[in-house]
Amino acid sequence: xxxxxxxxxxxxxxxxxxxxxxxxxxxxxxxxxxxxxxxxxxxxxxxxxxxxxxxxxxxxxxxxxxxxxxxxxxxxxxxxxxxxxxxxxxxxxxxxxxxxxxxxxxxxxxxxxxxxxxxxxxxxxxxxxxxxxxxxxxxxxxxxxxxxxxxxxxxxxxxxxxxxxxxxxxxxxxxxxxxxxxxxxxxxxxxxxxxxxxxxxxxxxxxxxxxxxxxxxxxxx
Amino acid sequence: xxxxxxxxxxxxxxxxxxxxxxxxxxxxxxxxxxxxxxxxxxxxxxxxxxxxxxxxxxxxxxxxxxxxxxxxxxxxxxxxxxxxxxxxxxxxxxxxxxxxxxxxxxxxxxxxxxxxxxxxxxxxxxxxxxxxxxxxxxxxxxxxxxxxxxxxxxxxxxxxxxxxxxxxxxxxxxxxxxxxxxxxxxxxxxxxxxxxxxxxxxxxxxxxxxxxxxxxxxxxxxxxxxxxxxxxxxxxxxxxxxxxxxxxxxxxxxxxxxxxxxxxxxxxxxxxxxxxxxxxxx
Numbered sequence: 001x002x003x004x005x006x007x008x009x010x011x012x013x014x015x016x017x018x019x020x021x022x023x024x025x026x027x028x029x030x031x032x033x034x035x036x037x038x039x040x041x042x043x044x045x046x047x048x049x050x051x052x053x054x055x056x057x058x059x060x061x062x063x064x065x066x067x068x069x070x071x072x073x074x075x076x077x078x079x080x081x082x083x084x085x086x087x088x089x090x091x092x093x094x095x096x097x098x099x100x101x102x103x104x105x106x107x108x109x110x111x112x113x114x115x116x117x118x119x120x121x122x123x124x125x126x127x128x129x130x131x132x133x134x135x136x137x138x139x140x141x142x143x144x145x146x147x148x149x150x151x152x153x154x155x156x157x158x159x160x161x162x163x164x165x166x167x168x169x170x171x172x173x174x175x176x177x178x179x180x181x182x183x184x185x186x187x188x189x190x191x192x193x194x195x196x197x198x199x200x201x202x203x204x205x206x207x208x209x210x211x212x213x214x215x216x217x218x219x220x221x
Numbered sequence: 222x223x224x225x226x227x228x229x230x231x232x233x234x235x236x237x238x239x240x241x242x243x244x245x246x247x248x249x250x251x252x253x254x255x256x257x258x259x260x261x262x263x264x265x266x267x268x269x270x271x272x273x274x275x276x277x278x279x280x281x282x283x284x285x286x287x288x289x290x291x292x293x294x295x296x297x298x299x300x301x302x303x304x305x306x307x308x309x310x311x312x313x314x315x316x317x318x319x320x321x322x323x324x325x326x327x328x329x330x331x332x333x334x335x336x337x338x339x340x341x342x343x344x345x346x347x348x349x350x351x352x353x354x355x356x357x358x359x360x361x362x363x364x365x366x367x368x369x370x371x372x373x374x375x376x377x378x379x380x381x382x383x384x385x386x387x388x389x390x391x392x393x394x395x396x397x398x399x400x401x402x403x404x405x406x407x408x409x410x411x412x413x414x415x416x417x418x419x420x421x422x423x424x425x426x427x428x429x430x431x432x433x434x435x436x437x438x439x440x441x442x443x444x445x446x447x448x449x450x451x452x453x454x455x456x457x458x459x460x461x462x463x464x465x466x467x468x469x470x471x472x473x474x475x476x477x478x479x480x481x482x483x484x485x486x487x488x489x490x491x492x493x494x495x496x497x498x499x500x501x502x503x
Contacts, residue, residue, distance in 0.1 A: 002397050002398075002400060003397060003398045003399070003400070005397065006393075006394050006396075006397025006398045007394075007397075007398065009394075009397070010383070010386070010390075010394040013386070013390065014383065014385055014386065017385045017386075073383075076379065077379060077380070077381060077382060077383055077384075078377055078378070078379025078380055078381040078382075079381050079382075079383065081349075081351060081375055081377060081379070081381065082375075082381045082395060082398055082399060083398070084349075084350070084351055084370070085349065085370050085371070085373050085374075085375060085399060086370065086371075086398050086399055086400075087370060087371045087399075087400050088398075093398075220351050220352055
C-alpha cells in the first residue's frame with residue numbers, strides 16, 4: 001500500500017508543478033465549450049439541445065489529451081523499471097496512476113461542467129445530472145485510456161495510435177453519458193442510462209488495470 | 222531511523238573513510254529487530270543510551286535476518302545465491318551469449334566486463350527479471366519467489382529520477398515505492414556528498430550530481446542484491462571512491478553486487494567477461 005500511495009502522491013505533486021501537462025485537459029475543455037456558441041451561432045435552442053453531447057465530447061477529448069505520456073514519461077526516466085521491482089503488484093500501481101490522472105483531469109472538468117452548461121443554455125434541471133454523469137463516466141475514460149497508454153508506451157508518436165485504440169472503446173460511455181443528460185433535460189427519468197454508465201465504469205475498473213499491467217510487462221521484453 | 226540524527230556522520234565527526242565504513246557496519250549490525258542487545262556506543266559522545274531496538278528497521282524482518290559473526294562483521298542478510306544456468310539471449314540471427322553460467326553468493330561482488338554491445342546491460346536486466354531469457358533459468362536461492370522483486374536493486378542508464386521533482390522528493394518517492402526508509406535520505410545524500418542538493422529540482426543538477434542522487438537510493442532502500450549498470454559513469458574521482466566504498470560495505474554486510482564497469486572497484490571481485498561470446502545461431 002505504501003507503493004500505491006507513493007505513486008498517487010507523486011503524480012498529484014507532479015500535476016501541481018504543471019510540468020506534466022495537467023491542467024492542459026481542463027483548459028482544452030474550457031476553451032472548446034467557450035468557443036462553441038460562436039461557431040454555432042445565436043440559436044439558443046439548438047445550442048441547448050447540443051449541449052450534453054458537446055460537453056461529453058469535450059470531456060472525452062480532454063481526457064485523451066496528454067494521456068500518451070502517462071507511462072511514457074516514467075519509462076524514459078527509468079522509473080518504470082523501479083515499478084517492476086516494487087513489492088506491490090503492478091496492477092495496483094497502475095491503478096494508482098489512473099486514480100491520480102482522474103483526480104487532475106476527470107474530476108475538475110466534471111465540476112466545471114455545470115458552469116459551462118450555463119454558457120450553453122442547458123436546462124437548469126439537467127445541470128446536476130450532467131455533472132453526475134461526468135463524475136461517474138469520466139473514470140471509465142481514464143481507465144480505458146490507461147490500457148491504450150500502456151500499449152503505446154514504446155512508440156514515439158503513440159498519441160495518434162492511442163486515440164484510434166481508445167476512442168472506439170469509449171463509445172458506450174459516451175452514449176450513456178449523453179443519454180443521462182438528455183433524459184434529464186427532457187424531464188424524464190434518467191436512472192437507467194445512469195446505471196448503465198456506472199456499469200461501463202465498473203467494467204473498465206475490473207479489466208483495465210490488469211490489461212495495462214500486462215501490456216507494460218510485455219513492452220519490457 | 223529514529224536515532225539517525227544522533228549518529229549522522231557529521232555530528233559524530235567521523236571523517237576517516239575506514240571509520241565511516243565501520244560506523245556504518247555497526248549501525249547496520251544493530252538492525253536486528255526485537256533483539257535486546259548492547260547499547261550503541263557513539264565514540265564522540267559516549268553511550269547514546271539507546272538499546273539497539275531503537276535502531277530497528279522493518280526491512281530485515283522480511284528478508285530473514287541472519288546474525289552470523291565473521292571476524293566481528295555481522296551479515297545482515299540471509300544467505301542468498303543468485304544462480305543462472307544455461308542462459309542465452311538471441312538477437313536476430315545470432316546469440317549475444319549462450320550457455321552462460323553464473324553463481325553469485327552473499328558477500329560477493331562480480332565485475333561484468335565486455336565490449337560495447339556484448340550484452341552487459343541485457344544480462345543485468347535479465348537478472349532483475351525485467352525480461353525473460355531465450356533459454357536458461359535464473360533462480361535466487363534462499364528467498365521465496367514472492368519476495369524476489371524486493372531483493373533487487375537495479376541501477377541503469379536511466380536513473381529513475383523525475384526532473385520536475387527535487388532530489389529529496391525523488392528519493393522519498395522511491396523509498397515509498399520500493400519500501401525503503403525515507404528517514405535515511407539526509408544521511409544517504411550526505412554520504413554521497415550532495416546534502417545541500419536535497420531541495421533542488423533534479424532538472425538543474427549536472428549529470429554527475431544526478432547520478433549521485435540516484436545512487437543514494439542504494440542507501441535509502443535496503444536490498445541484498447545490487448545490479449549496477451555502469452554506476453561510475455560520469456562520476457568524478459571523489460564520487461567513484463564513495464560508490465566503490467558503498468559496494469565494498471554492501472558486500473561486507475553480506476549483500477551481493479553485480480557491477481558492469483571497466484573501472485577498478487575497491488572490493489575484491491570475481492570477473493565475468495562477456496567478450497567473444499557472440500555466436501551465430503545454427
